[in-house]
Amino acid sequence: MLHVENLIFDYPGHRALNNVSLVLERGTITALVGPNGAGKSTLMRLCAALDQPFSGTVRLDDLDVHANPRAAHRRMGFLPDFFGLYDELTVRQGLMYRAAAQGVPRAQRRTVAEGAAERLEITDRLGQKAGTLSRGLRQRLAIAQAVLHEPTFLMLDEPASGLDPSARIGLSGVLRNLARDGMTILVSSHILAELEDYSTHILMLRQGQVVDHAPLAVMGTVTERRVEIRLDFARPVAELRKRLLAIGGIEVLSCGVDDAIVMSDPDPSTRATMLAAVLAAGLPLASFAPERRSLQDIYLARMKAATERPPLRLVGPQ
Numbered sequence: 416m417l418h419v420e421n422l423i424f425d426y427p428g429h430r431a432l433n434n435v436s437l438v439l440e441r442g443t444i445t446a447l448v449g450p451n452g453a454g455k456s457t458l459m460r461l462c463a464a465l466d467q468p469f470s471g472t473v474r475l476d477d478l479d480v481h482a483n484p485r486a487a488h489r490r491m492g493f494l495p496d497f498f499g500l501y502d503e504l505t506v507r508q509g510l511m512y513r514a515a516a517q518g519v520p521r522a523q524r525r526t527v528a529e530g531a532a533e534r535l536e537i538t539d540r541l542g543q544k545a546g547t548l549s550r551g552l553r554q555r556l557a558i559a560q561a562v563l564h565e566p567t568f569l570m571l572d573e574p575a576s577g578l579d580p581s582a583r584i585g586l587s588g589v590l591r592n593l594a595r596d597g598m599t600i601l602v603s604s605h606i607l608a609e610l611e612d613y614s615t616h617i618l619m620l621r622q623g624q625v626v627d628h629a630p631l632a633v634m635g636t637v638t639e640r641r642v643e644i645r646l647d648f649a650r651p652v653a654e655l656r657k658r659l660l661a662i663g664g665i666e667v668l669s670c671g672v673d674d675a676i677v678m679s680d681p682d683p684s685t686r687a688t689m690l691a692a693v694l695a696a697g698l699p700l701a702s703f704a705p706e707r708r709s710l711q712d713i714y715l716a717r718m719k720a721a722t723e724r725p726p727l728r729l730v731g732p733q
């Protein structure tokens with residue numbers, strides 16, 4: 416589990432992270448999103464103990480990563496947005512080299528390298544030089560190097576940039592498998608549709624501050640403490656909106672001839688009452704389910720709300 420508490424980081428003349436606190440639970444995949452310059456890469460570098468915060472702490476389980484960077488590096492993997500590979504080394508040689516750098520005893524390096532290759536499904540490329548791999552396979556090799564020492568926490572900065580759709584789908588599967596094995600993953604990207612595919616949580620940063628941090632499933636259905644419910648009917652219903660409103664207690668957000676979106680509070684018993692009432696009214700209901708909004712819609716709505724919030728006022732002596 417990763418605990419970030421009250422993290423503040425300044426570049427000369429510029430506050431890049433302003434009091435950031437968050438917790439990433441074990442086995443979750445958190446999408447780190449935000450506009451250019453929001454502080455995503457800075458947050459990752461601090462979590463990776465590559466920079467020292469001005470104040471605040473980052474703990475990986477019981478370990479303060481800035482007090483014990485070497486120990487922290489043994490427990491974490493980091494793939495920065497720009498990474499290099501030794502093009503003249505084969506996949507096996509590159510992985511064995513990394514294993515040596517991680518302190519794996521000589522006798523075990525081959526097994527560790529082959530295990531990492533298997534995990535990233537590049538076993539058939541072990542004999543191929545890195546310089547001749549496609550972009551998607553280079554990405555897999557880089558991730559294999561980052562996870563070879565079995566870290567509990569993995570960070571990936573823009574891992575899918577430049578990948579074609581099928582390589583992206585492959586990457587999603589790889590990340591899901593790693594999380595299923597218990598790894599905690601933080602991944603930043605601007606490609607929201609791709610993040611939606613494998614993330615369990617969304618962490619939104621803007622101007623160095625956390626705008627939102629919640630499970631994707633919750634964010635996708637809840638708007639300001641209310642849930643949008645989609646109703647589909649088996650056939651067109653005359654005056655559908657009027658009939659829904661006649662039930663009482665239902666707020667209709669939008670209405671077609673055979674479907675409607677209504678609002679509910681998140682309490683499941685309210686939904687149960689609503690469902691029973693729709694059926695009791697004799698409407699030919701075919702499905703009743705929380706409406707999921709795309710990550711892009713959620714992101715744009717949250718960022719707009721954050722922009723409209725009045726700026727923080729500095730209060731001091733007059």
Ligand SMILES: Nc1ncnc2c1ncn2[C@@H]1O[C@H](COP(=O)(O)OP(=O)(O)OP(=O)(O)O)[C@@H](O)[C@H]1O
Binds near residue numbers: 450453
């Ligand atoms: N070395 C540096 N010196 C001064 N300012 C920096 C430095 N690196 C980043 N910054 C500034 O700090 C802020 C946060 O940058 P950061 O790279 O963390 O943002 P980001 O969210 O990763 O952006 P992007 O989506 O463009 O990669 C930005 O305003 C950036 O200009």
